[in-house]
Amino acid sequence: MPNIRRIQHRGLIGMLLVAVAFTALQLTAVTGRASPDTKNYLSYALSLSGESRAEAGRRAIAYTCESARHAPLPTIPWTSRKAPGETAEQCVRRLNDSMAYWTRRGNTSGMTAPFANQRFMAIFEARPGYPLFLVPFVTVLGTTWGLWLAGLLVALAGSVCVLLALRAAGASRRAGLAGQALYLALPTGTVAMNPLSDGLSLALGTTVVLGCTLLLRTRPGTGAEPRAGTGTAPRPDPGASAERRAGAGRWAGAGRWAGAAGPRTGTALVVGGFALMFLVRYSQALLLAAALAAVLLIRAAWLHRKGRPPAPVLRAAGLCGALAVLVHAGAHLLSWPMGQDSAQDLLTHHYQRPDRPDPWPEFFAQERVFWSAWLRLQASRPVLPVLLALSAWALLKRRSAVLPVAVAAGAAGLLNQAGHPNLDQLLGHRLIVFVWLLPVLAVPLLLDRPRTEGASPLPAQPKEVGGGQRDGTVRVVQQTGEGA
Numbered sequence: 316m317p318n319i320r321r322i323q324h325r326g327l328i329g330m331l332l333v334a335v336a337f338t339a340l341q342l343t344a345v346t347g348r349a350s351p352d353t354k355n356y357l358s359y360a361l362s363l364s365g366e367s368r369a370e371a372g373r374r375a376i377a378y379t380c381e382s383a384r385h386a387p388l389p390t391i392p393w394t395s396r397k398a399p400g401e402t403a404e405q406c407v408r409r410l411n412d413s414m415a416y417w418t419r420r421g422n423t424s425g426m427t428a429p430f431a432n433q434r435f436m437a438i439f440e441a442r443p444g445y446p447l448f449l450v451p452f453v454t455v456l457g458t459t460w461g462l463w464l465a466g467l468l469v470a471l472a473g474s475v476c477v478l479l480a481l482r483a484a485g486a487s488r489r490a491g492l493a494g495q496a497l498y499l500a501l502p503t504g505t506v507a508m509n510p511l512s513d514g515l516s517l518a519l520g521t522t523v524v525l526g527c528t529l530l531l532r533t534r535p536g537t538g539a540e541p542r543a544g545t546g547t548a549p550r551p552d553p554g555a556s557a558e559r560r561a562g563a564g565r566w567a568g569a570g571r572w573a574g575a576a577g578p579r580t581g582t583a584l585v586v587g588g589f590a591l592m593f594l595v596r597y598s599q600a601l602l603l604a605a606a607l608a609a610v611l612l613i614r615a616a617w618l619h620r621k622g623r624p625p626a627p628v629l630r631a632a633g634l635c636g637a638l639a640v641l642v643h644a645g646a647h648l649l650s651w652p653m654g655q656d657s658a659q660d661l662l663t664h665h666y667q668r669p670d671r672p673d674p675w676p677e678f679f680a681q682e683r684v685f686w687s688a689w690l691r692l693q694a695s696r697p698v699l700p701v702l703l704a705l706s707a708w709a710l711l712k713r714r715s716a717v718l719p720v721a722v723a724a725g726a727a728g729l730l731n732q733a734g735h736p737n738l739d740q741l742l743g744h745r746l747i748v749f750v751w752l753l754p755v756l757a758v759p760l761l762l763d764r765p766r767t768e769g770a771s772p773l774p775a776q777p778k779e780v781g782g783g784q785r786d787g788t789v790r791v792v793q794q795t796g797e798g799a
Contacts, residue, residue, distance in 0.1 A: 325488070326492075329492045330475070330495065333474070333492060333496050333499065334474070337471070337504065338471075341463070341508060345459060346382045346385050346459050348466075348508065348510055349382035350509065350510075350511060352439070352511055353375075353378075353382070353509075353510045353511060354372075354376060354410070354428070354430060355375075355428075356439065356442075356445055356449070356512060357374070357378060357379075357446075357453070357462070357510065358374075358375040358428035358430075359427045359440075359443070359446035360447070360449035360450050360453055361375065361458075362426045362427070363426065364453065364454045368428060369428075371428055372428025372429070376406075376411060377458075378458040378459065378462075380403045380406035381403060381459075383401075383406055413431075414428060414429050417430065422436065425437075425440055426440060426443075427440060431665060434666045435660065437652060438652050438656075441646075441651035442594070442596055442597075443594055444515070444591060444592075445511075445516075445595050445596075447594075448465065448515055448595075449465055452464055463508075465510075466509065466514060467508065469517075469518045470507035470508050472521075473498060473507055473518035473520075473521045474496075476518070476521035476524065477494045477495055477497075477498045477521055477524075477755055478491040478492065478495040479491075479525050480494075480525040480720075480756065481760075483525065483529055484532060485716075486715070486717075487762070489763075493758075493759040494756060494759040497758065501702075501754070502748055503517060503752065503755060506744055506745045511745060512596050513748060516592055516600075517749065519588045519592040519600075520588070520724060522587070522588035523584065523585050523589060523592070524717070524721070524756070526580070526581040526583070526584025526588060527581065527585060527611075528581070528717045528720055529577065529578065529584070530578055530581040530585070530627060530631040531611075531628060531716040531719070531720070578627075582634065585631075585634060585635070586634075589603075593645060597642055597645070598731070598734070599727070599731055599749070600642050601639055601642045602727045602734075604635045604638045604639035605635075605636075605639045605727075605730075606724070606730065607631075607720065607724075607727075608633075608635040608636035609723070609726075610722050610723035610726065611629075611631050611719060612629075612636075615629045615632060628719075654734065655674070657734055658671075658674040658675065658678045659671065659674055661678065661681065661735065678736070681736045685736035685737070685741070688738060688741055689741060699750070699751070699754075702754035703754060705754060705758045706725075706753045706754045706758060708761065709758060709760045710722070710757065712761070712765055713757075713760045713761070713763075713765060717756050717760075718756070718757060718760070720756070721753045721755075721756035722753060724749050724750075724752040724753060725749065725752060725753035728748060728751070728752070729747065732746045732750075
């Protein structure tokens, strides 16, 4: 099977080349990525590693202020940070004074250093997953290289999940590599590298995307398809046509695992992804689960109307809906901040002013202001609108199990941004980052020829075997669909 081995090696080499190119680019900006929230997560991680709360705060301040000295390099796209307006010494003095002030005002407990009032810091106390993930990195490598390597691994893991999701949906190796490259090149890659919980939440979201794709796809019983649970690519019939042998090679490399994985693997990825995402950023987990349940229910109704079995889609929708209920119930039982707290946080400048008796009229007014400004910004920088237009074209022209999942992920990004209509985040991408998963997953499908669902038997051309001829039929492998 030399041909299949060569195909497997090409796929693996392509994936590694994309990862190495991204790594080399990120080495040009090992620091300079910190945001105001970075010090909160870092102080939490340092406290978990055994540092005292005061020492964890001092080390987090030192990293943040040193990072602020480095303006974003032009080699790192999609950044909106400006050149720092204060020296490192002034930054350290300001944040140390802030810690002393809030300590005197009663913020004397918790894992995060007292950079603000206790009510605001409770938001970060409710996200233990990301600080816990950082502990081995900052313990072994220190803050600068530890945060950089943690971000790199998170970004690469998300890109591999995108590649596997596309391959599991039946896309070609070329489309899978294009999805991986898009994930790393677009704001998804930049957000993943930033020392914030958004990147790890995004990587876990791609794990959920992969799991849902495995749940939705159909598995035509062709000779070129791997059997569920075998973990091996099928052995091509020596007398089969070139098309059939190419179909077997289609599942080589990363695609071989994607072809062999079944619904049990998909369920485990969805449940495990949401369980970890709950600890990292539970609000985004709730929105993603709810969006998946809603989109898949709509998809099931459409399939039923077309006379096609909606059972796999309904099962996936039920699983995501149940997980959304569990996420909401878990956050409520743990008394973590909810939607009302988020609205008050926005309108009271991080709870430094009295709460609004009825925050919603003012909150929705902020929504109108934010989205009007956002639409004007997209008109002046139409990268996302162009990619969304290409995604819409893919939705119209292609059938793939990954497409409804991509639509739900995009909707979750819009919902998350709608929950934080802060004009300070207008130029950023981290709150709306899930919307970029739609073009990341949909646009690469345009590189493949349109395929219908199922397998179509076609007569094979007579083939010479040892000086003679024989006739036969082969099945042409089709792109894996969903819901049939």
